[in-house]
Amino acid sequence: MSMLDHTHDAALRSWVESANALGSDFPVQNLPFGAFRRKGSDEPLRIGVAIGDQVLDLQLARAQCPWGSGIDELLAPLAEGDLKPLMGATPALRRTLRGALSLALAEGSDQAPFLELCLVPQARAEMALPCAIGDYTDFFTGIHHATAVGKLFRPDNPLLPNYKWVPIAYHGRASSIGISPQAFVRPNGQTLPAGATEPKFGPCQRLDYELELGVFVGGGNALGRPMGMEQAEDDWFGIVLLNDWSARDIQTWEYQPLGPFLAKNFATTISPWIVTREALEPFRMPFTRAAGDPQPLPYLDSAVNRESGQIDIALQVLLQTKTMRDQGLAPAELSRSNFRDAYWSVAQMLAHHSSGGCNMRTGDLLGTGTQSGPEPGQGGSLLELSSGGKQPLKLPNGETRTFLQDGDCLILRAHCERASARRIGFGECRGTVLPARAG
Numbered sequence: 001m002s003m004l005d006h007t008h009d010a011a012l013r014s015w016v017e018s019a020n021a022l023g024s025d026f027p028v029q030n031l032p033f034g035a036f037r038r039k040g041s042d043e044p045l046r047i048g049v050a051i052g053d054q055v056l057d058l059q060l061a062r063a064q065c066p067w068g069s070g071i072d073e074l075l076a077p078l079a080e081g082d083l084k085p086l087m088g089a090t091p092a093l094r095r096t097l098r099g100a101l102s103l104a105l106a107e108g109s110d111q112a113p114f115l116e117l118c119l120v121p122q123a124r125a126e127m128a129l130p131c132a133i134g135d136y137t138d139f140f141t142g143i144h145h146a147t148a149v150g151k152l153f154r155p156d157n158p159l160l161p162n163y164k165w166v167p168i169a170y171h172g173r174a175s176s177i178g179i180s181p182q183a184f185v186r187p188n189g190q191t192l193p194a195g196a197t198e199p200k201f202g203p204c205q206r207l208d209y210e211l212e213l214g215v216f217v218g219g220g221n222a223l224g225r226p227m228g229m230e231q232a233e234d235d236w237f238g239i240v241l242l243n244d245w246s247a248r249d250i251q252t253w254e255y256q257p258l259g260p261f262l263a264k265n266f267a268t269t270i271s272p273w274i275v276t277r278e279a280l281e282p283f284r285m286p287f288t289r290a291a292g293d294p295q296p297l298p299y300l301d302s303a304v305n306r307e308s309g310q311i312d313i314a315l316q317v318l319l320q321t322k323t324m325r326d327q328g329l330a331p332a333e334l335s336r337s338n339f340r341d342a343y344w345s346v347a348q349m350l351a352h353h354s355s356g357g358c359n360m361r362t363g364d365l366l367g368t369g370t371q372s373g374p375e376p377g378q379g380g381s382l383l384e385l386s387s388g389g390k391q392p393l394k395l396p397n398g399e400t401r402t403f404l405q406d407g408d409c410l411i412l413r414a415h416c417e418r419a420s421a422r423r424i425g426f427g428e429c430r431g432t433v434l435p436a437r438a439g
Contacts, residue, residue, distance in 0.1 A: 003091075003095070003278065003281050004281055004282060005095070005099070006099070006102070007029065007031075007098055007099055007102040007278070008029055008281060008282050008421060008422075009029070010029070010420060010421050010422045012028055012029060012102070012106055012107075012422070013028065013106070013107040014027065014028040014051060014052065014105050014106060014107060015105070015106070015107050015108070015109060015112045015116075016028075016051045016052045016054055016105060016119070017052070018052030018053040018054065019051050019052030019054075019105075020052070021052070022423075023423070024052055024053075024423075024425070025050075025415065025424065025425025025426065025427055026050040026051055026052055026053075026273075026424070026425065026427075027052070027422050027423070027424060028051065028102060028105050028106055029102075029279065029421070029422040029424055030050070030275065030279050030424040030425070031049050031050075031051070031098060031101055031102065031105075031276070031279060032049065032050050032238070032273035032274055032275045032276065032279065032426075032427075033047055033048070033049060033078075033083055033086070033130060033238070033273070033274050033276070034047070034048055034049075034050065034055075034127055034130050034272045034273045034274065035047055035048075035081060035083065035127065035128045035129065035130050035131070035272075036048050036055055036120070036125040036126060036127050036128065036272075037125070037126050037128070038120060038124055038125065038126065039124050039125065039126045040126075041126075044080075044081055045081040045128050046058060046059040046078070046079060046080070046081045047059075047078035047079070047081060047082075047083050047130075048120070048125070049101060049105075050122065050273050050427070051105055051119075053121060053122050053123070054119040054120065054121055054122060055119065055120045055121075055122055055125050056101075056105070056115065056118055056119060057118045057119070057120055058075055058078045058079050058118075059078075059079040059080075059081075060117065060118035061075070061079075061104075061114075061115055061118045062075040062076065062078075062079045063079070064114050064115075064117060064118060065104070065111050065114035065115055065118070066111070066114070067100065067104075068100060070096065071096070071097065071100045074086065074089070074093065074096070074097045074100075075097075082131075083130055083131045083274075083363075084131050084132075084362045084363050086237075087131065087216060087217075087218050087219075087237040087362050087363060088218055088219040088220070088362040089218075089219075090219075090234075091234050091277075091278075094237075094276070094277075094278060095278055098276070098278050098279075127179050127180075127272035128179055128272075129177065129178075129179050129270075130216070130240075130272070130273075130274050131216070131363040132363060133174045133177055133363055133364065133365050134174065134361050134363055134364055135171070135174060135361065135364045135365070136171075136172040136173065136174040136177060136268070136364070136365045136366075136367070137169050137170070137171055137172060137353060137364070137365075137366050137367070138169060138170055138172045138212075138244060138260075138264070138366075138367035138369060139167055139168065139169040139344065139349050139366060139367060139368055139369045140163075140167075140168040140169060140369040141167065141342040141343050141344040141349065141368050141369045141371075142341070142342060142343070142368070142369045142370045142371045142372050142380065143159075143163070143341070143342075143343040144337075144341060144372040144373055144374050144378070145369065145370035145371070145372040145379070145380055145381065145384065146158075146159060146163060146343075146369075147159050148372060148379060148384045149381075149383060149384065152383070152387070152388045163343075164293055164294055164343070165294060165297070166352070167300075167344040167348055167349055167352045167353075169349070169353070169366075169369075170259045170260055172244075172260075172264060172265065172268065172367065173264070173265035173268075174365070176265055176266060176267050176268060177268045177269075177270060177365070178267060178268070178269055178270075178431075179269070179270060179271075179272055180241075180269055180270065180271050180272060180427075180428060180429045180430045180431065181428075181430040181431070181432070182267070182269045182430070182431045182432070183431070183432045183433075183434050184245065184266065184267035184269075184431060184432075184433065184434060185266075185267075185434045185435070185436060185437055186203055186204055186207060186406060186433055186434065186435060186436040187203070187204050187207075187247050187250065187262070187266040187267075187436065188201065188202060188203055188204070188436055188437070189201065189202075189204055189247055189249075189250035189254075189262050189263065190250065190253060190254065190262075191204075191205070191249040191250055191252075191253050192252075192253045199253060202436075203435075203436035204247035204248075204249055204250055204436070205249050205403070206247065206248035206249040206389060206402075206403045207245070207246075207247055207248070207403050207404040207433060208245070208246045208247075208248050208381050208382045208383050208403055208404065209243050209244075209245060209246070209317070209381060209382065209404065209410045209431075210243065210244040210245070210246055210369075210370040210380060210381050211243070211315055211317050211335070211337065211370055211371050211372075211380035211381065211412055212241075212242040212243065212244050212367045212368050212369060212370055212371060212380075213239050213240070213241060213242055213313065213315075213339060213367075213368045213371065213414075214239065214240045214241070214242035214270050214365050214366065214367055214368070215236050215238075215239055215346050215349065215350075215365070215366040215367075215368065216236065216237045216238055216239075216240070216274055216363065216364070216365060217235065217236060217237065217350070217360050217361065217362060217363065217364040217365070217366065218234070218235045218236055218237040218362060219235055219362060220235065220359060220360040220361045220362050220364070221235075221354050221359055221360055222359055223357060223358075223359040224357040224359075225357070225359075226299075226351070226354045226355045226356070226357060226358075227350055227351050227354045227360070228299070228302075228351065229299070229300065229301065229302035229304070229305055229347055229348070229351050230302060230304070232346075232347040232348070232350035232351040232354075233302070233304055233305065233347040235350060235360075236277055236346050236347070236350060237274065237276065237277060238274035238275050238276040238277055238279075238280075239274070239275050239277075239280065239311075239313075239346075239426075240270045240271045240272075240273070240274055240275070240426065240429070241270065241271040241412045241413075241414055241426050241427075241428075241429035242268065242269070242270050242271075242365075242367050242368070242412075242429065243268065243269040243270075243410065243412055243429055243431055244264065244268055244367055244370070245264075245266065245267045245268065245269070245431070246263055246264060246381070246383075247262070247263040247264075247266070248263070248383055248403065250262055250263040251263030251264070267431070268367075269429055269430075269431040270365075270429060271412070271426055271427050271428060271429040272427060273426065273427050275424065275426055279424060280311055280313075280416065282416075282418060282420070282421035283311055283312045283313065283416040283418060283421065284308035284309075284310070284311055284312075285308065285309075285310040285311065285312050285340055286306065286307055286308065286309070286310065287305050287306055287307075287308070287309030287310050287345050288306075288310075296348065299351060299352075299355055300344075300348045300351055300352060302347070304347075305345055305347055305348065309345035309346075309347060309348070310339075310340045310342070310345060311339055311340065311346070311416075312338065312339070312340045312416060312418070313338060313339035313340070313414050313415075313416055313426075314336065314338050314414060314415055314416070314417065315336065315337045315338060315339065315371055315380070315412070315413075315414045316333065316335075316336050316412070316413045316414065317333070317334040317335045317336075317380065317410070317411070317412060318331035318332060318333050318334060318410075318411040318413070319331060319332055319334050319395070319401070319408060319409070319410055319411070320332070320408070320409045320411065321395065321397075321399055321401075321405070321407065321408050321409075322406075322407030322408070323397065323399060324395075324397055324399075325407075325409070327397065329396075329397055331409070331411055332395050332396050332397075334382075334385060334393070335372075335373070335377060335378050335379055335380065335385060336373070336378060337371050337372055337373035337378045337380055338371070338373065339368070339371055339414075341371070341372075341373060341374065342368060342369075342371060346366075346368075349366050349368070350366070353366070372384060382401065382402065382403050382404065386401070386402040386403070389402040389403060390402075404433050405433070406433050406434065406435045407432070407433065408432070408433050409430060409431070409432045409433075410430070410431055410432075410433075411428055411429070411430045412428065412429040412430075413425070413426070413427075413428055413429075414426040
């Protein structure tokens with residue numbers, strides 16, 4: 001059932017003029033949430049809403065602006081820097097607050113004179129993780145990535161037989177998740193060089209990125225009480241960009257028999273602004289399976305998922321090397337893809353994760369896995385784009401890359417766009433590689 005309302009009106013404009021600019025990631029139809037403080041201050045974190053090139057400070061907005069019945073109660077924890085009460089609220093309450101913020105920020109709003117004093121330029125905001133992340137699980141929903149990587153290691157059997165039946169995932173490490181822009185240290189680890197009979201310990205030589213989305217869990221479920229698809233569809237709060245940095249040489253040596261470990265736990269970067277489930281409503285699409293593929297088992301199937309389980313999110317990867325920055329050159333595009341090609345939907349990830357009785361909690365984070373496209377050059381990692389390091393990519397300034405070098409800055413971007421809706425974006429997910437530490 002469609003949840004479109006006045007907040008999605010493509011003609012809606014804001015009194016914050018920068019929100020009306022064509023191509024803005026944060027028009028009044030978006031209204032994503034993030035945690036911030038003013039740069040250089042020691043003030044407590046508070047929750048803000050991105051609008052154009054500004055942040056609406058919800059602590060000031062609650063104190064200085066009149067709000068309708070019930071809205072002050074919804075704003076109270078946000079003003080104190082706690083997003084989780086809203087994340088765990090019912091969809092109806094989340095839509096109520098979204099509607100109030102939309103009216104307050106829309107052109108002609110009576111609240112504009114109060115809220116003008118509550119804006120902070122994004123350039124002057126220091127962003128933080130939007131909430132404390134309890135658990136992090138990384139899925140493998142990108143079938144084109146799974147197939148491309150499988151071909152590198154198993155040419156005759158690239159896609160394992162369980163892939164089309166079960167949403168595959170592994171439990172990640174929440175402690176090393178950082179906010180964009182993040183600078184992280186190249187990891188040290190144990191690898192087995194080609195031709196060697198014994199491993200060595202030292203800096204990763206095949207450092208890679210993975211283009212993913214991150215899904216924040218809403219209310220969750222009690223231990224031993226799995227979510228059905230209906231609850232799973234209601235329960236996810238919103239989406240960020242996610243870069244699952246990967247040490248491919250460490251991964252190759254360690255991942256059998258138990259899967260990723262040190263190759264994945266040294267850094268994960270997410271974008272600062274959570275684009276809510278409600279904001280993404282105009283960009284939902286039918287969930288379909290290719291002819292001949294098995295249909296999802298009943299616990300992973302629903303009428304709503306079939307009607308609108310997929311989300312049309314265009315994805316882009318760019319790279320700026322240290323040399324490019326020194327020369328004043330813009331980042332170079334590496335690839336484009338789209339989340340609509342994911343093999344499993346957001347609701348299916350949640351329903352499967354909880355199907356054995358696992359209790360999902362408010363603020364847990366689910367990675368979607370690498371989102372690659374079906375065409376050559378649409379890989380969501382250098383592992384794919386360089387054919388496992390065998391075919392270096394040539395950048396516009398003449399440099400080449402098979403894997404990331406120290407000083408490289410990797411940038412993820414995404415947006416949703418349709419003729420009947422206003423374009424909305426996710427901001428940037430930016431990370432820079434620092435040299436490994438000795439010892």
